[in-house]
Amino acid sequence: MSDLPGICCGLCRIGCFQAYQACCCIKEAPPNPTYNIICLGISNAGKTTLLTILKFENPDAVVPTIGFSVQDILLPNATLKVKELGGAAPVRQYWSRYYSDVHGAIFVVDCSCTEEEMKETREELHKALRDPHLSSVPWLILCNKQDVDGTVTEDRAFEELSLADVTREHQDLRLRSSSKSDRDSLHVVMEEFASKLDKLYSPHTQDEATQPMTSI
Numbered sequence: 001m002s003d004l005p006g007i008c009c010g011l012c013r014i015g016c017f018q019a020y021q022a023c024c025c026i027k028e029a030p031p032n033p034t035y036n037i038i039c040l041g042i043s044n045a046g047k048t049t050l051l052t053i054l055k056f057e058n059p060d061a062v063v064p065t066i067g068f069s070v071q072d073i074l075l076p077n078a079t080l081k082v083k084e085l086g087g088a089a090p091v092r093q094y095w096s097r098y099y100s101d102v103h104g105a106i107f108v109v110d111c112s113c114t115e116e117e118m119k120e121t122r123e124e125l126h127k128a129l130r131d132p133h134l135s136s137v138p139w140l141i142l143c144n145k146q147d148v149d150g151t152v153t154e155d156r157a158f159e160e161l162s163l164a165d166v167t168r169e170h171q172d173l174r175l176r177s178s179s180k181s182d183r184d185s186l187h188v189v190m191e192e193f194a195s196k197l198d199k200l201y202s203p204h205t206q207d208e209a210t211q212p213m214t215s216i
């Protein structure tokens, strides 16, 4: 019984705070939006490594991706649910099976690769860009392995990947440099990409994050 005044006082304070919240329209901050992202690129481009870095984990421990893997990348402005598809030649024919529910696409390019691999990369990239499910989503092309001597720069990659015509149709396509040794820049690039997604998909569409792109 001696606790009664304390309990009453506590309840009063909660009541007062709730009344104050209601009067001043103070609401809890909405949770960060979640976007479904597809991550493509031929084997060895560095997809798993970059995603591992974005999760603040050790990139030296990555193993080749068999089939696909899904990783949640937590950014200050969004959560990216990234599905990385294996990049080996025999599995690339199945990539398009995973395109239907995505809000954005990331394509990782090994800019230190051979001419033959760059040709392969260009063909796969253009195939994906032409897919109707991915034609209206924001694209981020990462020109990776910029730390390697003699690697192809972002401008040169734009040429080698024949992107001049593509950017007319894909106005939300961005080409950015990346490297496993520059985590900070990678985070900046990803936050910029998340902002682009945010601009495109207004808050009320968040509940529909699992809907196919065509319905958003």
Ligand SMILES: Nc1nc2c(ncn2[C@@H]2O[C@H](COP(=O)(O)OP(=O)(O)O)[C@@H](O)[C@H]2O)c(=O)[nH]1
Binding pocket: 041, 042, 043, 044, 045, 046, 047, 048, 049, 050, 062, 063, 064, 065, 087, 108, 144, 145, 146, 147, 148, 178, 179, 180, 181
């Ligand atoms: N020098 C360098 N090596 C990288 C970079 N990114 C990835 N790698 C290496 O490239 C190899 C393949 O990486 P991985 O992430 O498995 O490629 P994935 O097949 O596209 O997932 C690994 O040995 C990585 O350490 C980078 O930015 N610079």
Ligand SMILES: [Mg+2]
Binding pocket: 047, 048, 049, 063, 064, 065, 084, 086
């Ligand atoms: Mg991988």
